[in-house]
Amino acid sequence: MDEFAELRQRLDRVLEADGGWPVDSPWVRPAVEDLPRHLFAPDRVWAWDGSAYVPADRGTEAGRWAELVYPRPDQATITQITDGLPSSSLSCQAVVVDMLDSLMVERGHQVLELGTGAGWNAALLAARAGPGRVTSVEVDSRLAAESRTRLDAVGAGVNVVGGDGAQGRRENAPYDRVVATYAVDEVPWTWVEQTRPGGRIVTPWGRLGHVALTVADDGRSASGWMQGLAQFMPSRGTSQGLPWDQVRGDDAPETDGSFARDVRRLHADVSLLFALRVVLPDVRILTTAGDGVTAWLHDGHSSWATLTAPESAAPVVYQGGPRRLAEETDRAWQKWQDAGEPSLYDFGMTRTPTRQYIWSGDKDTGTRWATTVGSTTPCTVSAGDTR
Structure with missing residues (x-):
């Protein structure tokens, strides 16, 4: 019995009513169904109580924990707090599926993800590209180890490596698709260099909006349109003022x-x-x-x-x-x-x-x-x- 079935169905229905499931990427919805959020959520998540972020533990507050893991489509699940501020999350489902749609991943594509976090997005990417086709870079060694365990548990076949996402991952370049799960003000040129001509880069930009860039045939530029709303945490070490x-x-x-x-x-x-x-x-x-x-x-x-x-x-x-x-x-x-x-x-x-x-x-x-x-x-x- 799926103890989260009601919450999962509620989230699915709300996203459908909002027109959030991508028509051009029909693979996304069954992938989310097969790889539900709770499989990638830690046993402690966090919520804002009006003055500070307070924990909700699965072992002692199972109901509250589940509600935070399955919120509205436009709400994220905070999975890590550092110095009193969120530093990692399960991103809101509406934006995750929108960015996957924008990325246009196909079977067999070589995919680079920057920012593994809990591992959910990497698992969804692997469901489309295939086992062994997704490399995910995570700067936080503890998050990398935890996400690697979760991804192995579902048989995703994702290669999780530690490192600075801004540097990409040259070992498997060039990539067909590159996606970041954190916001940047300036797209690192290394991402463009490591993407094949005609390849696609999707990343949140600044504090509002995500963009999809296509690398030019000569590899000397990447251009593309804003795709929608996305409010993501900035890269580690970025001053938030x-x-x-x-x-x-x-x-x-x-x-x-x-x-x-x-x-x-x-x-x-x-x-x-x-x-x-x-x-x-x-x-x-x-x-x-x-x-x-x-x-x-x-x-x-x-x-x-x-x-x-x-x-x-x-x-x-x-x-x-x-x-x-x-x-x-x-x-x-x-x-x-x-x-x-x-x-x-x-x-x-x-x-x-x-x-x-x-x-x-x-x-x-x-x-x-x-x-x-x-x-x-x-x-x-x-x-x-x-x-």
Whole structure:
């Protein structure tokens, strides 16, 4: 008897109702059925209680543990906490199946996965590519050992190796497909070098969205479209900056005033949020909705802004720090509107040996924004400049 059958069926039905099962990759759904999440979940998972992450142990809280392993399709299962913050998870099922669809894996493909984590995604990849065709790199030695045990238990035939995902894995290159399970701001050029011409790379980018890149015939670039939403943990060692409360501090706001735009769109319009991410790569935007909408903006260092839009009153701005994030957001918003409000799916990315840029509309003639790790000022580059 499958003690998780009801929870698994609930998750399956919700994903079906949301249109989340990929039509173009019919193999994904039976693979998820054959390799359920709980086979790859550790006996301790974690949940946010409003002030901290608290554990749920399978041995003492079996019901709560199971609910956390089988949440809604858009919710992840936290499987590791480091220094009070999540450092590994079973990714939300909706994004996992969407990224597998974007990867376009075929039987016999040589696949490289960066970030083994619990091992579930690697098992799903192997179900499609075949035993012995998937190599997975994990920087955390304990996670690598645990995932290797789980993968061996289901007969996945995945080669789990320790190492830095940014370096890829040259031993089995070139690969037909490369996929990352953690977010990067800049796609490592080594990934492109280790992918065959015509091969495909799928990775979460930044804090919002995942992209699928196809390597050019000459191997000197990789380009492709944004595929959908994906909010993944960053690679280990990536500075996440200061949290909101530390950037905000206790000082009184330096300025306040009004905000002429509809703050509700910051809460509801993912295309707007993605466009702001492109134009203002270091600005983080968090929103809540209740009696109106409130948006918190900060740069992870010293500048912040709060946009409060009650249901029956005009939006109000409070901000502090050397930058005026409300005004920067307003200007970036205007650029998006001037461009015709392109959707998330109208954006793409190109990676060359020396640079990476986001483009809108057309990779050769559309507007481009250079994306350089550590840069706080986006640089617009002209069409045709692909150095």
